Amino acid sequence: MDYLTVAQAAELKGCSDRYIKQLCKDGKLHCIIEINDRKRPKYMIPVSSLPADLQARYYDRQRREAGIEPELKAPSKKSKKTVKKVFEDFSEVEREEISAWINVLNEWQECRRRYKKKSEADELFITKYRLENPEEPISMDILYRKWAAYKQNDLAGILGKRGGSNKGTSTIPAELWDYFKYLYLCDSKPTVSRCYTLLGDWTADFYPELVPFLPAERTFRRHIDSDIPLAVQIYMREGDKAMRDKCMPYISRMYDKLHANDVWIADNHTLDIQSYDDLGKTHRLYLTAFLDAKSGVLVGWNITDSPTSQSTVLALRHGIKRFGIPKLIYVDNGREFLTYDIGGKGHRSRRSNEDEIIPPTILQRLDVEMRNAIVRNAKAKPIERTFSTVTAQFARMLEGYCGGTIKQRPESLKRRIKEGRLPCDFEVREVLNDWIDYEFNTQDYGGSEAKYSGMSRIDVWNHDIKAAGVRKAPESELNLMLMRSTRIQKVKRDGVFITIGGEKLWYMDYESTYQHLGEEVYVRYDPADLSSVRIYDKDDRYLWTWNVADALMQDYITEQKEELSDAIAISRNVVKRIKADSKEIAASISPEKRIDLLDMSVRRAHKNKDLFKIEMPTNIIPIRADEPTIEQLEKAAGAETVTIDIHKMNRNTEKRKKQEE
Numbered sequence: 001m002d003y004l005t006v007a008q009a010a011e012l013k014g015c016s017d018r019y020i021k022q023l024c025k026d027g028k029l030h031c032i033i034e035i036n037d038r039k040r041p042k043y044m045i046p047v048s049s050l051p052a053d054l055q056a057r058y059y060d061r062q063r064r065e066a067g068i069e070p071e072l073k074a075p076s077k078k079s080k081k082t083v084k085k086v087f088e089d090f091s092e093v094e095r096e097e098i099s100a101w102i103n104v105l106n107e108w109q110e111c112r113r114r115y116k117k118k119s120e121a122d123e124l125f126i127t128k129y130r131l132e133n134p135e136e137p138i139s140m141d142i143l144y145r146k147w148a149a150y151k152q153n154d155l156a157g158i159l160g161k162r163g164g165s166n167k168g169t170s171t172i173p174a175e176l177w178d179y180f181k182y183l184y185l186c187d188s189k190p191t192v193s194r195c196y197t198l199l200g201d202w203t204a205d206f207y208p209e210l211v212p213f214l215p216a217e218r219t220f221r222r223h224i225d226s227d228i229p230l231a232v233q234i235y236m237r238e239g240d241k242a243m244r245d246k247c248m249p250y251i252s253r254m255y256d257k258l259h260a261n262d263v264w265i266a267d268n269h270t271l272d273i274q275s276y277d278d279l280g281k282t283h284r285l286y287l288t289a290f291l292d293a294k295s296g297v298l299v300g301w302n303i304t305d306s307p308t309s310q311s312t313v314l315a316l317r318h319g320i321k322r323f324g325i326p327k328l329i330y331v332d333n334g335r336e337f338l339t340y341d342i343g344g345k346g347h348r349s350r351r352s353n354e355d356e357i358i359p360p361t362i363l364q365r366l367d368v369e370m371r372n373a374i375v376r377n378a379k380a381k382p383i384e385r386t387f388s389t390v391t392a393q394f395a396r397m398l399e400g401y402c403g404g405t406i407k408q409r410p411e412s413l414k415r416r417i418k419e420g421r422l423p424c425d426f427e428v429r430e431v432l433n434d435w436i437d438y439e440f441n442t443q444d445y446g447g448s449e450a451k452y453s454g455m456s457r458i459d460v461w462n463h464d465i466k467a468a469g470v471r472k473a474p475e476s477e478l479n480l481m482l483m484r485s486t487r488i489q490k491v492k493r494d495g496v497f498i499t500i501g502g503e504k505l506w507y508m509d510y511e512s513t514y515q516h517l518g519e520e521v522y523v524r525y526d527p528a529d530l531s532s533v534r535i536y537d538k539d540d541r542y543l544w545t546w547n548v549a550d551a552l553m554q555d556y557i558t559e560q561k562e563e564l565s566d567a568i569a570i571s572r573n574v575v576k577r578i579k580a581d582s583k584e585i586a587a588s589i590s591p592e593k594r595i596d597l598l599d600m601s602v603r604r605a606h607k608n609k610d611l612f613k614i615e616m617p618t619n620i621i622p623i624r625a626d627e628p629t630i631e632q633l634e635k636a637a638g639a640e641t642v643t644i645d646i647h648k649m650n651r652n653t654e655k656r657k658k659q660e661e
Contacts, residue, residue, distance in 0.1 A: 260465040263329070268334070293382070302314040494506045509544065
C-alpha cells in the first residue's frame with residue numbers, strides 16, 4: 001500500500017497542509033498516526049483512501065516519472081483478450097523495479113544509436129552494466145525479452161517471472177534466508193548491503209555448495225518487505241517502545257462523559273525563546289500550565305525561571321481562582337509534581353519513610369485526586385499538542401525565537417543577540433499572558449465532539465460547566481487550602497523555617513518563640529505572600545501565626561548600624577523575658593520554704609540515719625593470707641626501731657615558710 005505525507009497529499013490536492021491535517025484529525029480522511037523522533041504525531045495517508053480522481057492523478061504522475069506510456073484502455077466485455085495489469089496494480093517495490101528496468105532499456109537503446117554495429121554496442125553495454133552492477137544478472141536474452149514487453153506496454157513482462165507464475169515463492173535457499181534475517185533483525189540496525197556482504201562470507205564458510213545459488217541483493221530487499229512484517233522489523237531493530245508507539249492501535253479517548261473541570265492536565269514546557277533576565281543575561285523561560293481536558297482551555301499557568309514545585313502551586317492557584325476546583329489532575333512523573341506537600345510522592349515513596357508523619361497535602365485539602373502519566377508514554381500527555389501550538393503560533397512570532405533544536409534555530413538569532421534585540425522576561429510574560437487568554441483560549445475547539453463544531457475553546461467550557469457545576473471554596477478558606485506545607489520540624493532558637501530557592505527563611509515571634517523550643521510542628525505558607533506563616537502541631541491543629549524574622553537576617557558585612565542595633569535589641573529583649581520568667585518560677589514560694597538542693601539532701605540523710613545498720617552473720621568464713629603476717633616476720637640483723645614524729649615535721653615546715661618571707 002502506498003502512503004503519502006500531509007505535505008504530499010496537500011500538494012496533490014492543491015490545498016494547504018493545515019486543511020489535510022484537519023481532515024485527518026476529524027476522521028474524515030483515513031490515516032495512520034505514527035510518532036516521529038520528536039515525539040509528535042505524523043499522519044500517513046493511504047493512497048487508496050483518497051478520492052478516485054486524486055488516485056488517478058497520483059498514479060498518472062508516477063507513470064510519467066517512470067517514463068511509462070499511458071495505460072491501454074480495457075477491452076470491451078465481448079473481447080476475449082486478457083486485461084493487462086496497470087501500474088497501480090503493482091506494489092511500490094515492483095513499481096520501482098519496473099522504473100529501473102525502463103531506465104536500463106532506454107540507456108541500452110541510446111547506446112545502440114551511437115554505434116553502427118548493434119552487436120558491438122550490445123557487448124559494450126552489457127560489459128559496462130556488469131562492472132557497475134556486479135550483483136545484477138543481465139544478458140542479451142533478458143534485454144530483448146524485457147524490451148519486447150516494454151513495447152507492448154506489458155508491465156508484468158518487464159518484471160519477468162517475479163510478477164507472474166511464481167509470485168509468492170522465494171528463490172533464496174532457506175539456510176541463507178534464515179541467517180540473513182538473523183543479521184538484519186538486530187538492534188544495531190545494520191544496512192541491507194552490510195548484511196548481504198557478511199552473508200556471502202558466511203555462505204562460503206558453511207555452505208560452499210550454495211554460493212552459485214546466492215541471489216542478488218535486490219532479492220533480499222524485496223523479501224524483507226514481503227516476508228517480514230513491519231511490526232516485527234520495528235520491534236527487532238528499534239525496540240519495544242518504538243514498536244508500541246508506531247504499531248500498536250491508537251487509543252481514542254472518549255470525551256462524551258467527561259465534563260469541564262473533571263480533569264486538568266499539567267506539564268512544563270521550555271519556551272523556544274531567548275530573553276534577558278533581570279541581570280541582562282540570556283536564558284529561556286519555562287511555562288507551567290494546567291489544561292482542561294474537556295474544552296482544551298489553558299485554565300492556569302505560571303512563567304518561571306525553572307520548573308519547580310513552587311511554580312506548580314502558583315499555576316494551580318491561578319487556575320483555581322479563575323475556573324474553580326477540578327476533580328482530578330493528571331500530571332507528569334517529575335519532582336515538580338510528585339512533591340510530598342502537593343499531591344504526595346506517588347511511586348517515588350520509599351518504605352523507609354512509611355512511618356514519617358506527613359501533613360495533609362494541598363490536593364487532599366482541596367479534595368482533588370491525582371493521577372500520574374505512564375512512564376515513557378508519549379500518548380499519555382495531550383497537553384504536548386498544546387505546547388506545539390504555543391511554539392508555532394507564539395514563540396515563532398518573537399524576535400527571541402531560538403527553535404527547539406539546532407536545526408530549527410534561525411540564522412539571524414546571533415545577529416539579534418549581538419544587536420541586543422531580544423525581549424526581556426517581563427515582556428515575554430506580558431505578551432504570553434494576553435496571548436493565552438485572548439488568542440489561544442478563543443480559537444476553534446478542534447476536539448473530537450462534533451456537537452461543539454464552530455465553538456471556541458472557552459465557549460465549550462462555558463457551555464459544559466453549566467450542566468456539570470463548578471466547585472468553589474470561600475476566598476479565606478481557599479487561601480488556607482492552597483498553602484504549602486513543610487515537613488515536621490522542631491522549633492529552634494531562630495523559630496521555624498521554610499526553604500525558598502535553596503535558602504532558609506526563618507519565622508518567629510520575638511516574645512514567645514523561646515517558650516516552644518524543641519516542640520514538633522509543621523509550617524503552612526502562601527507562596528505568593530511570604531511575610532508570615534501558620535504553625536500547626538502534628539495533629540494538624542492550628543497553633544500560632546509567626547512573622548518573618550527579617551530583623552535577625554543580616555548580611556555578613558553590613559554598614560547599617562540601625563539594622564544591627566535592632567537585631568541586638570531583639571536579642572536583649574528575649575534575654576530579659578527569659579530571666580523574668582525564671583524569677584517568676586519561685587515567686588509563689590515563701591522565703592522560709594525556699595530550701596535548696598543541698599539542704600534538702602542533708603535533711604533527707606538525717607531522716608534516714610536510723611535506717612542505716614550493719615548486721616554481721618554468724619557463719620563467718622575465715623580467709624588466710626599465703627604470706628606470713630608482720631608479727632610473724634623475723635627482724636633483720638642489725639635493724640633498729642625508727643620513730644616518725646609528724647608534729648615535729650609540721651613545725652619545721654612552718655619555720656621554713658616564715659624564713660622565706
